[in-house]
Amino acid sequence: MRRITKLRTPIHFDSWAAVGGYEERRGPLGEKFDFCDISDKFGQSTWEIAEAEMGRVALNTALSKSGMSHDRIELLVAGDLQNQCVASSTGLSSFGIPFLGVYGACSTCTESLMTLCSFIDSSEHMTIGAAVTTSHNSAAERQFRTPIEYGGQRAPTAQWTSTAAGAFILGRGEGEVQITEYMPGRIVDGSTSDGANMGGAMAFAAFDSLQAYFEESGEEIRNFDCIVTGDLGKVGSDILRELLAKSISGAERIHTDCGLLLYDFKKQDVHSGASGCGTSASVLACHFLPMLKEGKIRNILFMSTGALMSPSSLLQGENIYGIAPLIRIENMKGSE
Amino acid sequence: MDSKVKKELIKKHSPSSSLFKNSLLAFFFGGLICVIGELLLMLYSHLGCDEKTAGILVTVTLIFIAAILTALGIFDKIARHAGAGTLVPVTGFSNAVVSEAMDSKSEGYVLGVGAKIYTVAGPVILYGILSGFVYGVIYYIYTLVEGMKL
Numbered sequence: 001m002r003r004i005t006k007l008r009t010p011i012h013f014d015s016w017a018a019v020g021g022y023e024e025r026r027g028p029l030g031e032k033f034d035f036c037d038i039s040d041k042f043g044q045s046t047w048e049i050a051e052a053e054m055g056r057v058a059l060n061t062a063l064s065k066s067g068m069s070h071d072r073i074e075l076l077v078a079g080d081l082q083n084q085c086v087a088s089s090t091g092l093s094s095f096g097i098p099f100l101g102v103y104g105a106c107s108t109c110t111e112s113l114m115t116l117c118s119f120i121d122s123s124e125h126m127t128i129g130a131a132v133t134t135s136h137n138s139a140a141e142r143q144f145r146t147p148i149e150y151g152g153q154r155a156p157t158a159q160w161t162s163t164a165a166g167a168f169i170l171g172r173g174e175g176e177v178q179i180t181e182y183m184p185g186r187i188v189d190g191s192t193s194d195g196a197n198m199g200g201a202m203a204f205a206a207f208d209s210l211q212a213y214f215e216e217s218g219e220e221i222r223n224f225d226c227i228v229t230g231d232l233g234k235v236g237s238d239i240l241r242e243l244l245a246k247s248i249s250g251a252e253r254i255h256t257d258c259g260l261l262l263y264d265f266k267k268q269d270v271h272s273g274a275s276g277c278g279t280s281a282s283v284l285a286c287h288f289l290p291m292l293k294e295g296k297i298r299n300i301l302f303m304s305t306g307a308l309m310s311p312s313s314l315l316q317g318e319n320i321y322g323i324a325p326l327i328r329i330e331n332m333k334g335s336e
Numbered sequence: 337m338d339s340k341v342k343k344e345l346i347k348k349h350s351p352s353s354s355l356f357k358n359s360l361l362a363f364f365f366g367g368l369i370c371v372i373g374e375l376l377l378m379l380y381s382h383l384g385c386d387e388k389t390a391g392i393l394v395t396v397t398l399i400f401i402a403a404i405l406t407a408l409g410i411f412d413k414i415a416r417h418a419g420a421g422t423l424v425p426v427t428g429f430s431n432a433v434v435s436e437a438m439d440s441k442s443e444g445y446v447l448g449v450g451a452k453i454y455t456v457a458g459p460v461i462l463y464g465i466l467s468g469f470v471y472g473v474i475y476y477i478y479t480l481v482e483g484m485k486l
Contacts (some may be wrong), residue, residue, distance in 0.1 A: 045442065046442040142439055146435075146456060147432075147435035147436045147438065147439040147455075147456065148412075148435065148438075148439055149406050149407075149409060149411060149412050149431070149434070149435035149438055149439075150412060150431060150432060150435040150436070151406070151411045151412040151414065151415025151416070151418075151422055151423070151428070151431045151435075152412075152415060152416075152419075152423070153353070153358070153415070153416060153419040154416075155353060156350075156351045156352065156353060157350045157351065189339065189342075190342070191339045191342035191343050191346070192342075192346055197346065197350055200345075200346040200349065200350060201346075204337060204342055235346070235349050235350050235351075238349040239346065239349050242345065242349075243345075269416065
């Protein structure tokens with residue numbers, strides 16, 4: 001079975017934007033965000049609509065950075081963590097762009113970029129598309145855990161859902177930073193039903209994807225500057241690095257995780273790190289893409305990691321399943 | 337990779353909560369709340385309430401303080417460290433009800449607040465009543481037995 005798709009037409013990142021909330025602003029990447037609302041409310045009356053508005057602001061920012069009007073975007077692929085992806089549909093409805101809602105839990109960012117690439121690559125006419133991913137801490141707490149002001153203790157393995165959004169405009173044709181390959185992930189049993197340890201559950205999916213990628217592509221580790229995972233946090237990253245050290249030697253040394261980069265572990269009470277699909281989306285937009293553009297790094301594997309579960313499935317004792325779709329992003333300037 | 341190996345890997349890399357530190361903090365904060373309760377009891381007695389009324393007023397005051405701290409967004413920050421220290425006394429119950437009421441207000445007063453207010457506190461009410469009933473039945477049988485002996 002072949003899983004990697006090499007894009008036939010070059011597809012580049014035209015522009016991108018990262019939007020966040022209070023904790024994201026306080027984190028080490030805070031100043032790199034395009035916009036942070038320290039009230040987390042984005043001028044809205046509910047957390048759910050605040051998330052929708054955050055997605056709208058992110059796409060608007062990316063559009064203005066590219067100098068493009070929204071009516072040039074031919075397809076919008078977006079997702080979030082709310083039921084039925086309602087944050088995306090509510091927040092992005094005003095643009096009037098043909099829309100595909102995707103749900104991959106926290107793997108949504110890579111899933112949406114991959115879906116968009118596939119559409120542009122196979123379409124005869126499509127040249128420009130956009131991908132948006134959002135997650136909001138308060139909306140997620142309400143949906144998946146306890147009320148926001150509820151006073152409880154969290155396990156050390158628990159993660160902090162980020163209030164963050166990433167928006168990307170992809171265009172057909174060559175550019176400085178291009179997506180060159182993509183590979184969908186497989187659904188991998190995380191062998192735990194502990195909702196406070198999603199990083200641990202997702203680590204095996206990330207490993208499964210990396211193993212499949214290196215086996216099929218025959219690529220060497222030294223061709224890559226970074227292997228980036230979405231939100232494994234401390235626990236998941238430790239597990240992944242141990243697995244990589246045993247079978248894909250060297251990969252563990254270039255592994256980095258967006259969930260470890262977004263917050264300051266000394267200052268911020270985030271336990272095992274950041275989670276939520278906005279984590280990988282915003283860190284890609286404010287950290288990795290700028291570095292790729294500047295040529296500080298040239299070649300990365302980017303995998304958002306998703307924990308596939310629902311509040312009901314957890315209460316019923318079902319295992320959490322992980323998924324880790326993968327894309328390869330390269331700086332194309334002077335690579336020959 | 338088989339499930340057993342995965343479970344072991346997760347266990348190996350997952351730090352567990354510090355039982356000693358959490359117990360100590362819970363003991364301190366729980367004790368502190370009881371001290372405040374005791375001081376309130378002395379205050380109400382001093383103001384002329386009989387012991388039973390003063391006791392009820394202490395409970396009501398603690399519930400009120402916890403509700404206000406929840407509304408101001410302070411309670412959860414204390415509880416993060418205090419754990420069972422704030423959860424076990426009546427303060428925990430107050431927080432569970434108020435936080436859920438605050439959250440579900442956006443969904444309306446009937447199907448939001450009305451239907452969801454006891455989502456977190458519900459088990460305490462249900463099993464509180466149930467255990468009260470079981471205790472009552474046992475006590476009743478006990479009194480019957482005692483009565484027969486006489």
